């Protein structure tokens with residue numbers, strides 16, 4: 167399998183290069199040069215095979231021969247190593263709970279697959295590779311957990327001091343060995359600026375090998391397509407099923423589109439957003455107008471200008487009509503999101519997190535106008551314990567998982583630093 171840049175389709179890279187590089191040098195995004203159609207017999211067998219076998223059947227096409235079969239199976243087994251249950255909320259609406267991994271959010275699968283692939287690529291390297299990540303809270307925890315066992319890869323996480331929750335901070339600062347947390351006295355933009363400066367510093371890059379664990383890396387976004395097979399595995403492949411995806415950067419939804427192109431019989435995708443609604447507005451009007459980011463209670467989806475929209479357009483040949491046949495869009499204010507959380511808790515005793523609540527709003531609106539007698543699945547992307555400030559307005563239940571208490575009881579280890587590039591550069595060269 168080769169990957170081309172959305173900015174220049176004639177320039178192609180293999181899987182390994184695309185993963186190590188993350189982004190093509192022309193600032194486009196990598197896309198697979200074709201999407202394989204899987205055999206009907208495979209879809210007929212979903213109820214009988216394991217999730218790891220499904221993962222292998224899907225992902226082996228994208229990896230090609232750049233990782234040997236037994237290694238890839240091993241990588242997939244490690245990636246899909248926690249429960250992903252499908253919970254019935256009410257008749258015809260189910261939650262696919264993607265938050266039972268180490269950081270309690272769905273990004274664990276993508277981060278783990280990327281970490282395992284890079285671990286394989288650098289296993290016998292003579293040079294170490296350093297992954298730089300700026301985080302506003304959530305991504306850093308998934309990346310730290312995913313890379314905590316890798317051998318030739320160091321991880322440096324930059325986070326804004328005092329601007330992440332207690333649990334998030336402990337998820338960044340309590341790993342041993344190869345994961346270092348830099349506590350920057352500034353905001354997320356300062357962290358991101360330091361990382362960007364390092365990538366533009368050719369002199370630094372001659373001295374150390376740096377890479378990113380950015381969410382637009384193909385190894386983070388493609389494995390997410392496995393999620394969409396699970397309801398068919400549990401309920402049977404003959405059902406009519408639509409998915410509501412709480413979306414920010416649209417990596418998760420794009421991965422669903424890939425599953426559908428491979429033959430998974432998904433009826434519709436619902437792009438559910440908070441007030442950062444560039445994609446729902448595009449679906450409605452045909453005009454794409456990204457706007458500055460607005461802060462909301464579903465803050466992992468606070469993305470004004472989603473990167474993966476380029477990939478979505480690409481999959482539909484830039485044709486608005488084709489896209490709206492498959493994707494419907496709805497957006498919700500914070501007030502509406504809280505109201506949904508409240509109602510679903512009162513009526514069905516299911517505690518949604520704010521992101522899952524946005525997805526729930528989307529699937530309800532969609533099912534009201536659909537005449538197909540469909541089953542609606544929401545992707546529940548985060549454990550409600552990650553958003554206690556909001557969730558405690560809905561329920562006083564004690565929902566902290568034991569492993570979260572473990573994190574909270576560990577000692578924080580961070581290195582404090584001013585948002586100053588020379589200091590950051592000196593740190594990278596020393597370590």
Ligand SMILES: *Cc1c(COP(=O)(O)O)cnc(C)c1O
Nearest residue numbers: 413414415416417418466547548
């Ligand atoms: C990242 C994230 C999202 C948005 O996913 P995208 O792939 O960026 O659209 C939704 N919910 C949670 C909890 C997240 O962490």
